[in-house]
Amino acid sequence: MGAKYFGAAVRRVEDPRYLRGEARYVDDIKLPGMVHAAFLRSPHAHARITRIDTTRAAAMPGVARVFTFADLARFMKPLPLFGAPPPGLAARVSFTMRQTTQYGLCKDVARYVGEIVAMAVADSRYRAEDAVDAIEVGWEPLPAVVDMVTASEPGSPLMYADWPDNVAVGFTHAIGDADAAFTAADVVVRERFRVQRYVGMPIEPRGVVATYERRDGTLTTWNSTQVAHWVQQGLAAALEMPPHKIRVIAPDVGGGFGTKAAGYAEDALIPIAAIVLGRPVKWAEDRREHMMAAAHARHQVHDIALAARRDGTILAVRDRVWLDVGAYNSWGIVLPYNTVAHLLGPYRIRNLHVAFKAVVTNKTPNAPYRGAGRPEAVFAMDRAVDCLARRMGLDPAEIRRRNYLRGDELPWDLGMPYRDGNPLVYDSGDFRAGLEAALRAARYDEFRRAQPALRERGIYRGIGLSGYVEGTAIGPYESASVRLDLAGRVVVVTGACSSGQGHETSFAQVAADVLSVPLEWVTVIGGDTSAVPFGVGTFASRSAVTAGSSIHDAATALREKIIRAAATLLEAAPADIAIEDGRVLVRGAPASAVPLARVVQASIPTFAGPGVASPDFEATAYHHVPTVTWASAVHVAQVEVDPETGVVALLAYLVAHDCGKVINPPIVDGQVHGGVAQGVGGALYEEMVYDEGGQLLTGSLMDYLLPTAMELPPIETVHLEHPSARNPLGIKGVGEGGAISPPAAIANAIEDALAPLGVRITETPVTPARLLALIGAKKTA
């Protein structure tokens, strides 16, 4: 196999349909007789339903039916729950974990603004919304639980009467001896950092279309999801149907970011409505629904302390963490343990003590979003390291230089399990070299030299660093089948679902190289449960590694089948058969070459007899990855701050990163850029805000601010390739990394810019108002 396409900047094969407006997203699907659903959602953070009357709504023009919990009781099964600790982790860390059941429709108590109370179905979305307006509900408001820290303390109102407190996941975790290290330390810094609630906000909202065929008992549903097979499993359980009768299709998906990897009530409610009504039903989430009911994310508080020696060596980390998971703890230990597992990052630290409380509140449920617990860990850690550097009079680059792990120290065993229960061992990389590469590319020293003169002219510029080491591509597997058609063209099917990141191109590059066929011969199909029986989905920076490896394995097995058939056809030993550019030939005999199609056709039985081989030109693989592989990066942000208005301008942004071998460089750059854009949003703009009563105040994109091209600086990327040995392609995940470091790097840069004033940034987003208040406090102090 030659690497003709792997590593090449080929144009994406999926692009023409996107560019022509011919892509098909869920809301573009139109079926004969289709009706439209809209939802009545709780306007209260916490309230008991005393009465629901749908009579008036059901009688409105065009309305097919209005459903409440009572109407659909026989279908109401608990929504899926995730995140129980795997055995290898449970053996080492003792978790207190409580999860409660959420139903598709609210049964008696609504626990967040946006929770679904009733569903109206009508001949247009307009009329379905009219019906929703006409549903009458009696509410008895209950005390709202809002602030995560106070909610975790005794005396807080309880979310669930049968829980002793509001802690959904509680644990402590330690490596080494943090107490001893703190006692022995020369310097200790401590600070409380807050990371706000901010979200993935795909520009395509969620959506579901479902149609049920009574004649053969099959359900087909199109879902804007990253996890078609999970949706299928959820439906199989909810509807008590065998999985093969349920086809879930994730068509073109307009961004996922983790938001579309959660299990949602609507996934089941729309199919249920289609079954009950005997008509196709569509629900296209609108932006208002998305703001209040699609999963929220982030939202942690860290009380972190670092212990260091006089020479800047960091000896130990102590951290108390709160995480606001919202009303339902559907993700268990996933986010809490992700945060803990990524706290130490690139630093050479042997002592850690963490106490973690994930707390339920009357807010929209929280779920993993691009980074999933890592940006919060990195914000706390890299802010604390800058505080330490400032205290010790060291440059932030220098303190990192002294503490970052070098390539010769890897593999590095943290002495604790990863979230999958396997030992947490950094497999490859050179974090110190990555730091130096980033500093060089960002001209860090030059910036530092120019900074004092600028300050004298009243220009406050700063530079900030942040680095992370990221467990990517969690297993256990992804599925792939690779097969030939009668013309010798290649079809690849996989359980991985694209949400726009270019699977059809990257995966075709892998398959085309293994099979030695032109790239345009390969068609990649993802996100269709009828194409492959088992699958996992796309999240956790996993698809290139897990699906890519399975495609590699399946294509390799298929290549063997082709070679065996060709050997018979060409009357040569298999070892002498080569495949070149879609043709098979006997090595050294170019005249023997025949197209792949000829091998397939010669294998099909005829009346004259069986073919040269079985025409079984198909292979399936479920490549099992041993554990995650560790990507890493150093981000450098440059900012200018107007100290009189608190406005921050991002001047430049650089990412030096290692994601192992790169399949398609522009696609990887695009992943990094998109992640950085979302990270910039987290650093400076985006926040889901609730008031003390649990009302969501950011209900539109006029209030929740996404950064645009004007707010984004030029982003430069430096690729450092440290191949992973944990998969056959040497690759690591890259989907999330870009979003991890920007809040820390940008906050560090702002603090650096304002160093003469001694301002300390402890929370994001760093808005002009917050920053000016900090500056004002320093000036009056």
Added chain:
Amino acid sequence: MKPAPFEYHDPRSIDEAVALLARHGADAKVLAGGQSLIPLLAFRLARPAVIVDINRIPGLDYVRNEHEGLAIGALARQRQLERWALDGSPFLCTALRHVGHAAIRTRGTIAGSIAHADPAAELPALLLCLDGSVMARSSSGQREIPARELFVSHLTTAVRADELITEVRLPGLPDGAGWGFLEVARRHGDFALVGVAAVVALRNGRIAQARVALFGCGAAPVRATPAEQALAGQAPTRGTFAAAAREAAGTLTPDADLHASAEYRRSVAHTLMVRALAAASERARGPG
């Protein structure tokens, strides 16, 4: 996010439009550019029984020199004025560039933005700064409402429910006067957290006249009248501007919201006012 049902009218004349407004009063909403109204309909935050769409009324999309300034018809789009202002009126151009994005300005009207009276919007402040006015028609007649009387409160003007703004009158800058227009917004194109429009005319090296309109600092845009009076006759120095800005900022009663505190708005109003006055006097060409 689909609008609730309404009755739709698209009158072909001003008379027909004001007759509809007279008939339906507060139940009717005028639809011009729609860039503020249609989102409100989509969120069902506004549920007017009647929409009076004035876009089909011929002859209202003008921008012309008149009354020593500009007369702007009710259907003149923001983009249209921006183009018109490209050569010759950088003050207008700068203010308009802060209004949303190009696709919003294609449809959004000058009169509509003024009628909507968002206290953080640019165009009401511009009108106030230039001592402009609007012409309001009803079935019982026409009146001119000066900007100083127009902006009553948050999203509220002195235009009655049975009246239609038919024209916006925007006087030009005094001869040789300079201008400053500055705002701080969370992002480019957003409504301002705080903004300042300032005009300064100089005579013999001193301030002959100064005008300052502040927006995003209260329930409606405000003129800093006492500060303007205090500036007259003073030398255009940083110190003079700072004193005037202190005076003006002290009288503001800004609101706190998601994006900024009242203290922030007051403080930045001061900063921006100094800078806008400095920019305006820099641009002014005083005789002598």
Added chain:
Amino acid sequence: MTHRTVRLHVNGREYERTVEVRKTLADLLREDLDLTGTHLGCEHGVCGACTVLLDGAPARACLMLAVQADGARLLTVEGLADGERLHPLQEAFWTHHGLQCGYCTPGILLTAKAFLDEHPRPTRAEIREMLAGNPSVAAPAISSSSMRS
């Protein structure tokens, strides 16, 4: 009076449809004309995914009623390419990886087309300002691609 008949030109074709007066132009294009390349991302004018050219100028199709487009000439993303041949902007976005999930892309392409019609030789700052009306995770790629081309 709940319905009206509208006639409009879209991508060079004439259409006549009877629609509810409260229906938005975006919904008319998508549901009644099957032109689903105009996407709904926010329905309040912020995300720009529904941007179309209305008599040559970019406008949010979610912020217009369908009845208001009676008699208008519209260009949607489906009308950009010349049959099999992509529009040069589409080619450039393809070559420079100026899109990812493609959801915002139609609105960005149309905004860019109107912009280039007016500014044939734009500066980088002007390009960024133009793009700011369409928040997208692909935005950095587009603005840097534009710098390279």
